[in-house]
Amino acid sequence: MVTSYLGLFGLEVEGVRVERVEIPLIQRDYAQGRPGPRVARVRQSFLDAIHAAVIGGEPLHLDFVYGDVIDGTLRPLDGQQRLTTLFLLHWYLAHRARRAHELPDRSAFGYAVRPTARLFCERLGDCAPPPASERLSAWMEDQAWFLHTWRQDATIQSMLVMLDAIQKRFDGADVDAALSGLTRGAASTVTFHLLPMEEPGTHEDLYIKMNSRGKPLTPFENFKALFERTVSRTAPKRAKELAHRIDGPWSDVFWPHRGEDQLIDDELMRYLHFVTELAEWRRGRPTTASDVETLAHRVYGAEADDALAQLDHLFACFDVWERVDTAAFFAEHFSLDARAETVRLFNLPDDGGVDLFGLCCRVYGEARGQGRRFNLPTTLLLAATLRHLIAKTPSFTARARVLRNLLEASSNEIRLDRMPQLIEDVDALIERGAVGEVSALNKAQAAEEEAKAELLRQHPEVRDALHALEDHELLKGNLAAFELDPETLPRHAEAFARVFSKEHWPRVTAALLTFGDYSRSLGRSSFRFGSGAAAEPWTVVLTGANRPQLAETRRSLARLLDHAADAEDLASELDQLVQRWLAEREAERRLDWRYYLVKYDAMREGRSGLYVSEEPTMGYRLCMLHKHRLNSNYRDPFLLAVHRESGVGDAIEDKTFTGYPNRERWLPLARSGAALRCVDEGFLLRAPPDEEHRRGFDRVCGEHDVSDWILRVEQTSHEGRPVDAEDRVTKAARLVQAMVETGL
Template sequence: MNAPVSMTLTSPSLASFADLFGREISNLVIQEIEIPLIQRDYAQGRNTESVKRIRDNFIRTLCSAVMPRGGTVDLDFVFGDVESSGKFCPLDGQQRLTTLFLLHCYLAWRTGTIGKNEPWSRFTYATRPSARDFCYFLVSCFPDFSACLSEWIRDQSDYLPTWEHDPSVQSMLTVLDTIHRSFEGAELSDFQAAWKRLIDKENPAIRFHVLPMAANGLTDSLYIKMNSRGRPLTAFENFKAHFEALLKRAGHNGVEYFSKNVDTVWSDILWPYRGVDNLIDNEFMRYFRFITEINAWRVNLEFKAGLHDDYLAEQVYGVDAPEAADSVDFLFKAFDAWKQVHIKQEFANVLTSQRSAQSGALLIFNSFEEEDVDLFHACCRHYGTRKWTLAHTLLLYGILIHRIHRTEEFPKRIRILRNLVEASEDEIRAGERNNMPKLLDETSAVIVHGDLEQVATFNQVQVEHEQLKAQMLQAVRGLEADLHAVEDHDLMRGGLTVFDLAPQHFGQRAKAFLAIFDKSAHPQQWKTLTAALLTKGDYSRREVRWTGHRLADIGAPKNDEPWRELFRRRKFERVHPASNSLMELLDAVSVGKMALGDLTQIYLNADTTLKDWRYYFVKYDVMRDGASGRYTISPNGGYQVCMLDKERLSSYYRDPYLLAIVHQSGIAGNRIANPGWPYSFSGLETGPRVLTLARSGIQIQCVQEGWRISCEPSNSNQTVILDQICTSLNIATDGPNRLYSIPQTGGVDDVDRVHVGATLLYEMVAAGL
């Protein structure tokens, strides 16, 4: 067998277990691996529920990785150094190395490889002689796999009784059984392929980063920090030691500063936010991760969301990291910014989640249930979870750089940042189309310099409107309170792109908006407002579908989100489609002192009002009942409409015209045969939607020309009744279909089709149809 190639190792390097043997560290070649006396027992085979769950997942991951279609698994860092005899003593990584040794033993057995002749077999324990002897015993085994693996091993003549009392040996037996179960059903060819992938020098299936200790000037005190006999280390303890080692290796001047502060000043900052375990470990690591990811974005460093903290730290602060010194400096400042500060009170002074005219704090719309507006606390508790968003990251970053730079006009600038963040849901993203580096730069430009000219990534419509707001406030003094009040309205959330910012009208329009859009004072106001707005024009979004029908968003009766979306101006819209209608409505309310109900009656009674879909939507409340505020409307008068409760046609929906005639007729629900009425329709908007009568099976459909009646009843008496009704109402008969025509001019109704349809329906049901 060829001797392994030596290579000098002075910085983190990827290696596999087998490939570690023969590597050179500090001019010494690794000949064997010995778990040092200071290490605790091998623990991955302990029989507790939590350990079993971790073990099963870990072994399953390793075994899947070595199979032919498995992916590469990285096991983070292994720290250690080589003694003069060539013995590698791992300081951190004992558990992983032992499991890998056992995996090599198992696959060597399955492929007929003589383990004791392989370099990787020189793996031993100094913790107990029994554990050392057991490792020697394993590499000489040739098990019979027809029985339980651990039972076969225990049944061997050279299996020592004392091994039954060694916790490391018993753990190894348990792990071997787990490995054996994980390969259940595998064939010889699978084991051969797995063995090849495991020991592959170029592309091993399982690898880790090995970090030499003495080669990087690491001391015995660090050794003690990173491990202690009989006590498992926490992830936080390991992190502190690893990070201190990283700073030393990279030659940063802040090693002593970090060591001094991490367990003193910074721990004091985090102590009020400790968890139920009275530890700050997780809280520290989440805030550290927040700052580290910001540092990565600031230098355009790509990283995966699930990257381990230690490895991300190496990329951001390590020897080869771009602008590492600046990143370390910002990390320290990000902690120091909260020294001797009552953090919760500081955030309460700046932010609020309650709308109040008396509060000078900025209202935010993405506060937390428990932490409220304390974004530092929320970051320590939720960073990296679904509760924490990139919008939270930008707001906290804005507040953080204000504290670092002591910026001027902070209330004004943080308000602008909030408005930009709220308007930029589509622009705020990480991942493949990562905008965070640019957004962080622009956040800094806004907070530190108050400069909007450099803002090119946040929503540009909102940027333009922020500039227009500033011009309006310069033109007319005293509008700031009105502006902020409308910005803080829950439907606006900082975005007034639907508003005409003409300064001479803004004050009165703002007050009118706040009055009529006060949901707390008028719980049913949204439905009334929809009717009032429609009297001023078709303010809906106009998106024509391939069917010729268009999607129209007009606001929902109960849900706020459709209104927020409606009031946002889209990038491609030169003028907001709802602006004219809204401004006319606000002027009518503020100048004419008109009530919303009066406006709708004036519209309905006017001779000039066309009886197209707007007329019917204004007159009949039930037609505006869609939970999503979204409708599909046919061309011409708009007499074929789908009322969506969701945003797409993929779910069941209602037909508002059919719903209106049922509602107006007052007939009982049991007279309708449609399954699931009124949510009885699905499919494309061009398909027929009919109301089916339960007694006769007669169907009624709203069409462009009026009401189509189809499906003749099978009962001859009912046919006679239907003929009589049709004759009395002058309904034309054409075979099985009858059309109750609505008089029209230019394709628009001259009479109220809902009233006509309701009368028809009532007479049919009353006559027993």
């Protein structure tokens, strides 16, 4: 049952009314106030979370308090640290708000650990804190009732440290409002789940069972004991079976995946966490609990309507691996590279191969940045595998391939809050092959999968070619950039593997542009092209849109692949292709932006493949981004090409830029400060600031027909737009050379 600290008192637990809380003898000292930086960080984080909850934030749930109630006294087996902190917090807030009369009797909270701690709690109930300006611990130690021996009592000293921390954290807070939020019972701003013992009086026996070695409990030992109790309240026979299986058959399953400590505790808990989250999602509930203890109680506890069914699911998810060599099973169906009979997996969260079960045992539940190390797509793949093994579904490899393709295309759709719907899609696909029932995964990719399935039904001979394309690192299952034509697909698949090998990327960035504008428009004058240095831009360009949106990309790619399919020396063929196209454009005197990007390697150096234009279309005023945002350093590709072509080295400043694309981008000469920038008509010039350099600047400008401060480029009209008829980069490079030779 969910309650709060004050809500405990008067609460009926299995017919017994709680009148007081006593920390039992078998428990350790109060530790949250101990000295040391690590404990201080834990203490501060805990108080920060409580403060955020009581001062108008989201309510805070503190997981379990577990114990038995005998003769009206709750003796917690687990949760004494939290209860002690809440006792101190309520005492402080109630006295500061002048509402101490709302607190339980002074003997309502105490320690059986030692009489000194019990007496301190009683004395604390009799006194009121000093003015806010005085430190609580110093004031208390100066009181007549504070015994000298308490200075050596670890629990009392820890309480004093915590009281000082509470005083500091809640300094200036609205204590009246904070206390009011804490006094709303189950609706309190700070709550916990009270789990009573099934058999009152077995408290010490259970603690001894859990801690018979006399050492601190491991997280697994603590969880195992609590979990067995949770299950025993739901299904007593299942609890005995659970204990037997954890110590028996399931241990054999997890032993090959044990950690360096030669234990399987963490591995078993991580997999249990996965199974329990999976159960929660299948119930249609997004996961909100961050810890497996709370989640397990919510799913398998007696309060859950479907607890018995969920326990059956839990046992099935563990039992199914008893008959499976996990490494061999996953190697049979998945691989990290492209193979004819397996499904290539991308973006796995570890370097330990394709054994998803073993990977789950190693890292499930661990964070990576703002996300999960065992990421959600991998979680869905493991869920699919479980569904297959438990339900004995047919055609698993084929259906897993379709699922892989859908997951790779659904980066925008796969979110934690949508996992219940995503699990429904996974189940429908693995159980029935029902791609048409997909509703949460990417629907455009689902349509692609149906089209590919139809192609394979009619032309099974193209299966190997189609799968080879799907397994390519740049495509990852998405073939929207290809015509699903049985006549051309095998030829294009073979050519694509050759053309798009990494060593050819720099050449392909030029060669593909000769067949058309294959870029993907991202809106707001942003355009994505392939990159000579990175795979991600190619993946975005070739797979980042639906089939209709990729029509021009598909046409350009098909022409390139047709051209390169039979080339013996591919690099030479691509170079010749580029040179022929440039010569044709020069003969036509049609030097648009594509001409410059194809001709000058420097203009394709942006690792991201991202260009931002000053106008809605690509043109002569561009930003070439190395990263993905304009607030990072980027290049003006035309100015960079002029610098490189001029060959003047550090006589020109090596300029990068930041900010909006319409900000002026000047390329200055290092000695004189004269500069130029690219505009539609050519290059706008800026004179040097001093008179000595100005005379040389004017002379060079006159020699190069500069008028109105513009180095004009001859232009013609094409499709209603002005297009260069001569090479502006070459013309500007000559001007720069002349300026440097003049001493500018």
